[in-house]
Amino acid sequence: MIRNYFLVAWRNVIRNPFYSGLNVLGLLTGILFFFLIGAYVWNEYNVNRHLRNSSRQVFLRSVWKDPNSGPDITTFGPLSKRLKENYPTLVANYYRWDGITSVVSKGDRIFREGIQLGDSTLLSMYGFDLLQGDKVTALNDPFSAVITKEAALKYFNATNVIGETLSIQNFSGGKRDFKITGVLDDIPENSVLALNDANHNNIFLPTQSYTYFGRGDFDNWQNIILPSYVELREGVKAEDLAGPIQKLIADNAPVASQMGMKVVPIPLTDYYLQKDNALVKRLLYALSFTALFLLLMAMVNYINLAVSRSASRIKEIGIRKVMGGVRSQLIGQFLSESFILVTISVLLAIILYPLFSPVFSQVIGKAIPSLSQFPLVFLFIPFGFVVTIGFLAGIYPAMVLSAAGTVDAVKGKFATIKEKLWLRKSLVGFQFLMAIVVLTAAIIITQQVNYFFSRNVGYDKEFIVAAQLPRDWSPEGVAKMEAVRDQFASLPQVANATLSFEIPNGNNGGQPPVYRQGKDSANAIAMQALVTDDHYADTYKIPMAAGTYFQSEGGFDSSKVILNQTAVKALGWKDDGEAIGRWVRIPGSPINYLVAGVMKDFHFGSMQQAIAPSIVFNVKSGNTYRYMSFKIKSGEINETISSIQKKWSQLLPGSAFEYVFIDDALKKLYATEIQMKKATYTATVLAIIIVLLGVVGLISLSIRQKVKEIGIRKVLGASVSTLIGIFMKEFMIVVLLASVVAIPAAYLLMREWLNHYQYRIDMTLFPFVISTAALLLVTALLILVRTFNAARTNPVKSLRTE
Amino acid sequence: MLLELKNLYKWVNVGGNRNFLLKDVSLNVNEGEFISIMGPSGSGKSTLLNVIGMLDQFDEGEYNFLHESVHKLKEKQRAGLYKQYIGFVFQAYHLIDELTVYENIETPLLYQDVKASERKALVADILDRFNIVGKKDLFPTQLSGGQQQLVGIARALIAKPKLILADEPTGNLNSKQGEEIMELFKQLNNEGVTIIQVTHSEKNAAYASKIIHLLDGRIEKEEKLS
Ligand SMILES: Nc1ncnc2c1ncn2[C@@H]1O[C@H](COP(=O)(O)OP(=O)(O)O)[C@@H](O)[C@H]1O
């Protein structure tokens, strides 16, 4: 019996290539997209799950009362270690590291690298395997180094490099060799080796090297810049650490706990998905929903086409019934047809997966696992798909068709389809609704992204190039860099140059609380601190509202600071000029800072956040810097860059000139939004493909039916325009009705999305009108083409193939 | 008694008026009878046969099949009757286009869960009897009207029904083929199969033991043949 079901179903599939093709194309689109998204979600979900004892690995996250006060990825140096020492029954192991960026070289291969100074537990605690070297002793010697396979290939073109050396600079102008004692095998993504996008580390050094780099002692409670991890004992939950952590902080760092700083233990398996306001998780949800909806649209297509085709099946249904077939058997018959079509689609989706995954990787900005990377049990997924989708898509048409009355069926009546017309229309309406929503979303997201780049950032972002400098964080180092800066500035193609710790890419060094002298320090306001030289405002063309940008007769004065207008307002001055010459303080510091200038507000970071109150310190007061920024004259940019490069290797030998254009740095700032934009484009294209496939199917079936109704001869003549009129009216009304629901839905959805942005476009009618109009237009074109085609081909033929 | 119709009415409403398709039809059919239904086109012959075959509903009156009220039959029971008891031969031969001749004939056996080997034997047997062995792998659209009707009849007979309902079974056959079918019906009737057929042909009607004459949905007269 089953064999007979499938035989008949298969013959039906191949006898109606057009109809089957439409269905397979629609299902394939939905399923392929679902597979790609699924693979991506699986990949992201598995971050940190490959670690040894992954369920017991915990990350210690700092939570500040005012999130501007400090980074959340680091905490007190000694905390994790003391947890293990004081609570051995709870904590099995700990790992912490200090992240630095320095220049690493081997011969003429010179690169700036993210380096992790960390405990020797790194290799054993997470079960990281070494390709080369001894796991147990690799990080024992203070000047040993473990590097990734990637780094080994980069510097040595080989992986058997044990005993070789890499030369690494420190921040006081020194340089020394580190002996390679281990090469890490390829390790799946995790938050230990790569905590975030800015920390993809390839070189791992023992903690003891901290003195060489002039970094803080790991065992000092003042050192709060170490990302820290612990491994729990079996049966212990992350929350169980809350009490012990609280106690250790209260005992050792009372000031921090007074300031409302807490450390929250988070299972590493959750951490990746939840970090940055659950950015990854939200993206995964958004993508999964999109994939589900597209799949749903594809299933709706199947349902719609199957139900509308019932006319051609109704005779068969009747015959089967009078031969003693019961409804359940007929349902089985029709389900086998949907199983076959879904099977074909799933197989095609698997075949096309490797072809489309690179395209999709580009959209999503991350590699997607290849088929061979999936575990063997995933072989069951296609089967699950066939059964689930085949059933969900097939059951409704099967129920409708099998319920047809016997006599109607034997007489071959059309009655049943007419009755389901409203249903077909609402299903198509649902598809149009989805298409309008994604298209509107795509337009609004594009508008917002364009807005990021067109809105005045408050400084001149054109023709600015920035490069990281070798570090010598001492008064002499700064003096040298200022001299270097002046040399650069004297190049004919360079208009200006400036030395600073920050460039306007959203990453700044610290968030000190600031209050007005004479006011209560408890009301101090956390400010974004910037460290620059005197030329920053000139180079970036940041306009001043009052006072001057450091430059002063009488030489350098370390107490001078610059505020932005938001800071002035936050501190309670009515007028920018009023602040000039007044004093501000930082709690716990004896220094009185003199407000020398007030700069106009500019966007230091993403427009998602409001412009923060900012305070600028002079580079000579703290002696720390990272960047040299060049304002170049318009003209031959490549030539200018190479002349800067030449000068660079003269003035700063042994360091890499790795530059970025500021407008490119801004693109990185909005990477998530740009990615989202691409994702909505993809979803829009797919949604429109599916909805149009559905429309093509319905029109084609209606045409056949109408051809029969109207009669063969008439179709060729006047009736073409009548037919077009009928279809136009039918589908235009559906699109318009769909837009009535889609527009408020899209409006609410996008308002919610835009609300995440401090600076956003005003939603106008334009995106809504244009997306509805676009769908109307495409549908109309399709109807025209399809109807004309049908009219031109011999209608007798179309009657025969029925 | 096999089946019994008592004062049966069937109508359709056309613009507020009742348009009667069957009017006060009463009819008893005993097991082993051979009945022909005759009447002009549009007189309700097919309608009556469809009601008897429980393919169509009626509006008033009573209909008992094997002493059971047809109203009370569930879908499963009706399907059971179709499987075990009734074989249909349609006016417009009604074959499943996606199945070959062989598979069309085999289908009722599939619904009866007949074993594969037995199915093979039964189908081969009937193909032989109808002289269509050579056509068994063709699809219905590749056959002439007469050939399709033969397949339709073969399919109705394959499950050895005790009641055959045939709507103009010979309408599309040449007279020789028609005669063969009538001979076959006669032979089946002699073996105890009850047959009700609709026909326009006086000659074919004469094979029966009773002729029902319909006019405008009403039984005009019943004619007993010896
Ligand atoms: N469902 C229906 N609705 C309206 N009229 C019907 C319906 N079925 C049959 N008729 C009409 O009833 C009459 C009898 O039809 P039918 O039984 O097919 O006649 P015939 O004796 O030719 O087989 C015809 O006039 C036909 O048009």
Ligand SMILES: [Mg+2]
């Ligand atoms: Mg008739």
